[in-house]
Amino acid sequence: MDSITQAVLGASLQGALLGRWQGRRALLYGAMLGTLPDLDVVIDYGDAVADMTYHRGFSHSLLVLSALALVLTLLIRKLRPNPGYSARRLFLTLWLVLITHPLLDSFTSYGTQLLWPFTPPPVAWSSVFIIDPLYTLPLLVAVGVGMWRGLRDRPQWLAISALCLSSLYLGFSVAGKWMAEQRVEQVLAQRGIQAEALFSTPTPFNSLLWRVIVIEGNDYHEALVGWLDDAPPRLERIPRGAELARVLRHSPQHQRLQWFTHGVLRYDQIGDRLIVTDLRLGMTGFHPFRFVFAERRDGRWQPLPQVERLPFSRGEPQHLLTLWQRIWDEGEPIQLLSWANTLSQQP
Numbered sequence: 001m002d003s004i005t006q007a008v009l010g011a012s013l014q015g016a017l018l019g020r021w022q023g024r025r026a027l028l029y030g031a032m033l034g035t036l037p038d039l040d041v042v043i044d045y046g047d048a049v050a051d052m053t054y055h056r057g058f059s060h061s062l063l064v065l066s067a068l069a070l071v072l073t074l075l076i077r078k079l080r081p082n083p084g085y086s087a088r089r090l091f092l093t094l095w096l097v098l099i100t101h102p103l104l105d106s107f108t109s110y111g112t113q114l115l116w117p118f119t120p121p122p123v124a125w126s127s128v129f130i131i132d133p134l135y136t137l138p139l140l141v142a143v144g145v146g147m148w149r150g151l152r153d154r155p156q157w158l159a160i161s162a163l164c165l166s167s168l169y170l171g172f173s174v175a176g177k178w179m180a181e182q183r184v185e186q187v188l189a190q191r192g193i194q195a196e197a198l199f200s201t202p203t204p205f206n207s208l209l210w211r212v213i214v215i216e217g218n219d220y221h222e223a224l225v226g227w228l229d230d231a232p233p234r235l236e237r238i239p240r241g242a243e244l245a246r247v248l249r250h251s252p253q254h255q256r257l258q259w260f261t262h263g264v265l266r267y268d269q270i271g272d273r274l275i276v277t278d279l280r281l282g283m284t285g286f287h288p289f290r291f292v293f294a295e296r297r298d299g300r301w302q303p304l305p306q307v308e309r310l311p312f313s314r315g316e317p318q319h320l321l322t323l324w325q326r327i328w329d330e331g332e333p334i335q336l337l338s339w340a341n342t343l344s345q346q347p
Contacts, residue, residue, distance in 0.1 A: 010034015019151030048309035060102035061116035069095040127173035180210035241267035285339035
């Protein structure tokens with residue numbers, strides 16, 4: 001999730017558990033600690049694919065963060081002891097502030113390596129968009145009121161209520177994901193389509209309208225599914241260019257990207273360059289992670305030793321307006337194929 005959300009989540013947790021003794025400082029400490037795991041973004045891992053796939057690695061490991069919480073507890077109890085609360089309560093607070101960061105990240109589409117240094121595929125439950133105001137707003141209000149009115153000698157009902165409300169919203173988003181996948185799977189069964197992979201994720205800034213991607217050989221199908229829809233999902237078949245992946249069969253960067261994305265990738269030849277797109281993130285036709293993996297020289301593809309990430313378009317306000325209208329009215333379907341075709345035209 002975005003840094004503001006992680007900060008107010010950490011602040012709400014520490015304010016609820018230690019605000020009685022630390023006052024407003026609990027909100028500041030929690031906000032700083034809650035954003036700590038994302039400091040790994042300053043590390044240069046060597047190329048664009050490494051920077052993407054090593055992010056949310058060691059700094060988001062439940063094992064590493066649990067050990068860090070224990071070390072911080074021992075240091076604080078030694079250097080700044082407070083007789084008002086126990087070491088157990090302090091450890092629980094620090095542990096929750098730290099581990100809820102990667103757990104919340106796991107609800108997005110990016111991919112979080114919760115069990116680093118072990119290497120199962122990253123966790124991407126993909127039930128919330130990376131920025132979701134409905135999740136963040138209750139926590140932001142609770143922190144704002146806490147900073148204004150203070151926390152000492154006051155029951156922490158507002159922070160606790162905000163945490164419960166945001167958690168209920170996460171549950172609603174998981175239900176939405178299940179709904180979208182069930183509707184698409186019914187259509188797949190009717191058409192006899194054998195899915196190699198199925199990936200669903202909410203469209204930007206909401207959890208009412210969902211993108212569902214179905215991988216099938218050299219093509220993929222994409223559909224929009226909303227809570228308010230009456231008709232079955234409309235699947236659009238889109239070329240994936242999977243035959244170009246053979247060019248990269250010996251590329252370690254490509255192997256790592258396939259592992260990280262569970263293979264939800266698209267391949268395009270644009271001029272003399274081979275472009276690989278992570279279809280999971282962003283919106284159809286507007287994906288933030290696109291990489292130049294190879295160039296064609298003298299009639300042959302040459303994989304690049306340093307993979308380059310392309311600049312990307314976030315789309316126009318009109319695209320967001322179109323999605324907003326689609327949430328409430330499925331009568332005018334969005335032509336996803338035309339949106340997706342912009343990928344083969346972008347340099």
